[in-house]
Amino acid sequence: MTDPIRLSKRLIELVGCSRREAELFIEGGWVTVDGVVIDEPQFKVDTQTVALDPEAKATAPEPVTILLNVPAGMDADTAMATLSAETLSEEHRYGKRPLRGHFVRLTASTDLQANASGLLVFTQDWKILRKLTADSSKIEQEYVVEVEGNMVDHGLNRLNHGLTYKGKELPAVKASWQNENRLRFAMKNPQPGIIALLCQAVGLTVIGIRRIRIGGVSIGKVPVGQWRYLSGKEKF
Structure with missing residues (x-):
């Protein structure tokens, strides 16, 4: 032995x-x-x-970008600790094979609104990190917001053209009803708390916020608490 x-x-x-x-x-x-x-x-x-493997190459693995559907209220550090081969979305367990090295040297980018759920990005790729930070003012983000209350007259029009609330000028956004209880907001580089403030300005109370898209990248059908890889065809 x-x-x-x-x-x-x-x-x-x-x-x-x-x-x-x-x-x-x-x-x-x-x-x-x-x-x-x-x-x-x-x-x-x-x-x-x-x-x-006969096809083996002695090269460092390509940097990866991970898209996590984070639960509401979870901070980035806690969310990063949940990333593993076991939490990869069942629907996306093909193509790229999870490696231990994929879960180290990750950087979180594009913070969520307070208590929001949805798309959170972790990347090892400095090019993507630079894109999401340096160009944040140019990249549109899309949120689905569950609300309650009665919207003021012409509230949707006011959201889309900008308004003043309690002496504060609020930015114009792309807003539309998804159904009677949910609004869709699309905006660039949303400041912390801005979605809740926009809703208050038109008589609504926020029940839940979920980010579904950053630029051209959507979280898709990934269940809450699970993740998938960014594909080579997707661009923020």
């Missing part, structure tokens, strides 16, 4: 690669142990069968 050794060391023995190449193969999800993908170089093996 031999003592268990690191998976990276066993891979070096098998294929004659360098230590760095072994780590990249493993972290990229190219290595299996008894047929199961293991992406941790420090994983200990002894007599198991270790195999390297």
Whole structure:
């Protein structure tokens, strides 16, 4: 019997690669142990069968962007801690395979309105992070807002053209009724609390707020508390 050794060391023995190449193969999800993908170089093996995918590339995994349908009132740090292979949306468990490296070095961007649920973005890609921060004033966000109360006369028109409430000028937004209890708001770079203030200005009380879109990216049919990857075809 031999003592268990690191998976990276066993891979070096098998294929004659360098230590760095072994780590990249493993972290990229190219290595299996008894047929199961293991992406941790420090994983200990002894007599198991270790195999390297013939198509393996010794390159760092591409940075990922994760779209989480966050529950109402959950802060970004708590939300980030929920990200794992287990919370990936069932409908989106195809294509890209979740790797341990996908859940580190993530940065949250585009804060939600207070107590809102819906689309929250986490990314490893500096280009996307720069887009969402530097261009935030140009990127439209869309919210569905559940309300109660009676809207004042011409309230929808006032929302769409801008209004003054308690001495404060409120921005014009794209507002429309989704149904008798829900409004849709589309606006660029909404300031904290602005949606609740807009609703108050036209006689409505907010019951719930959910962000469904940032730019050209929608959360889609991802259940609350679950996530999916941003696809290469989607653009904020």
